[in-house]
Amino acid sequence: MNISQAAKLSGLSVKTVRYYADIKMVEPARNIQSGYRSYSNDDVAKLNFIGKARRFNFSIEECRELLSLYQDKNRSSKEVKKLTLAKIASIDEKLKEFHSLRDELSHLVNCCNGDDRPSCPILDELSK
Amino acid sequence: MNISQAAKLSGLSVKTVRYYADIKMVEPARNIQSGYRSYSNDDVAKLNFIGKARRFNFSIEECRELLSLYQDKNRSSKEVKKLTLAKIASIDEKLKEFHSLRDELSHLVNCCNGDDRPSCPILDELSK
DNA sequence: TCTTTACATTCCAGTAACTGGAGACTTTAT
DNA sequence: ATAAAGTCTCCAGTTACTGGAATGTAAAGA
Numbered sequence: 535m536n537i538s539q540a541a542k543l544s545g546l547s548v549k550t551v552r553y554y555a556d557i558k559m560v561e562p563a564r565n566i567q568s569g570y571r572s573y574s575n576d577d578v579a580k581l582n583f584i585g586k587a588r589r590f591n592f593s594i595e596e597c598r599e600l601l602s603l604y605q606d607k608n609r610s611s612k613e614v615k616k617l618t619l620a621k622i623a624s625i626d627e628k629l630k631e632f633h634s635l636r637d638e639l640s641h642l643v644n645c646c647n648g649d650d651r652p653s654c655p656i657l658d659e660l661s662k
Numbered sequence: 663m664n665i666s667q668a669a670k671l672s673g674l675s676v677k678t679v680r681y682y683a684d685i686k687m688v689e690p691a692r693n694i695q696s697g698y699r700s701y702s703n704d705d706v707a708k709l710n711f712i713g714k715a716r717r718f719n720f721s722i723e724e725c726r727e728l729l730s731l732y733q734d735k736n737r738s739s740k741e742v743k744k745l746t747l748a749k750i751a752s753i754d755e756k757l758k759e760f761h762s763l764r765d766e767l768s769h770l771v772n773c774c775n776g777d778d779r780p781s782c783p784i785l786d787e788l789s790k
Numbered sequence: 791t792c793t794t795t796a797c798a799t800t801c802c803a804g805t806a807a808c809t810g811g812a813g814a815c816t817t818t819a820t
Numbered sequence: 821a822t823a824a825a826g827t828c829t830c831c832a833g834t835t836a837c838t839g840g841a842a843t844g845t846a847a848a849g850a
Contacts, residue, residue, distance in 0.1 A: 538826070548827090549809060557807090568816055570827060591763055594807065615776035618767055625764045632760065635719060636753045639746055648743035655739075659714075666797070677838060680799090685836090696845055698798055722836065791850100798845065805838080815828070820821100 537562075540573035544581035551581060559584065559598060592621060665690075668701035672709035679709060687712065687726060720749060 540562070541548045554560045555571060560580045562571040573581075583604060587597045596617060603614055645655040668690070669676045682688045683699060688708045690699040701709075711732060715725045724745065731742055 536826075547809085553808060568827080570816080590767060610778040611774050612776050612778060615771060615774045618771050618774075622764060622767050622771065625760055625767070629757070629760050629764065632753055632757050635717075636750060636757065639718060639750050639753070643743060643746050643750065646739050646743045646746075648740050650738040650740060664798075675838085678836085681837060696798075698845080794849080796847080799843075809834080810832085817826070819824080
């Protein structure tokens with residue numbers, strides 16, 4: 535199938551699918567006449583896999599790792615679990631950051647009367 | 663003072679401080695002989711301000727806005743509050759995303775025995 | 791004073807993961 | 821036959837820096 539079909543089936547944009555071909559993550563066959571990329575169902579499955587992994591916040595490099603594990607029928611689940619646990623830990627980090635950020639900002643907003651006078655605790659805090 | 667001093671006082675890297683000069687956010691005076699950037703206490707205050715705002719996840723463009731409000735003695739607190747509320751909303755968005763991401767991943771990890779056998783619910787889920 | 795060392799400058803390239811657009815070619819539909 | 825839609829490659833831009841090379845200046849020690 536052509537790239538737009540593959541894109542539609544995998545829920546990715548054509549640009550993104552082409553990008554994944556460029557970086558050799560999913561390299562489709564080529565139609566010899568037209569030079570068009572020709573995607574198999576297998577290629578689409580990989581695109582799907584990558585799309586999901588990206589939505590799970592795995593980086594492209596991590597996706598590459600996962601993909602090779604995915605394609606290796608003899609792989610163990612240990613490595614995948616390790617990778618995923620590390621990912622969870624980094625998400626926890628981010629969560630902590632964002633929570634404290636949110637708390638600080640909402641505290642500041644609550645102190646700010648938000649009228650037309652120049653007094654503003656948010657800016658005051660920022661400039662301390 | 664020289665750039666490294668300003669960097670130290672503001673808690674930013676020299677590269678970053680130079681970058682902020684390049685993009686005309688904090689433009690220090692110049693020593694005519696040497697061509698070295700010469701930072702005033704006021705410049706350092708601005709750097710501090712920007713550093714904090716960046717840590718609060720404001721973008722460079724938003725920092726520019728805040729900085730101009732900060733430097734405008736006649737500004738109202740309304741605009742700042744508006745900007746900050748919008749920022750909180752976007753943080754809430756991110757928090758929601760990360761929470762559900764975390765939940766999904768930890769669910770998968772709990773299902774995965776993590777041994778040397780190829781069976782792995784994480785990859786199974788990814789490939790669905 | 792000379793020299794070494796530390797600090798400064800500019801400019802170019804690279805990061806992550808795409809996205810947008812130009813110009814050219816192919817396929818499909820009318 | 822022609823027009824519209826799809827595809828190709830290649831280049832540039834995004835965000836907010838970071839790293840490095842080549843070069844110039846300043847400060848400290850012998």
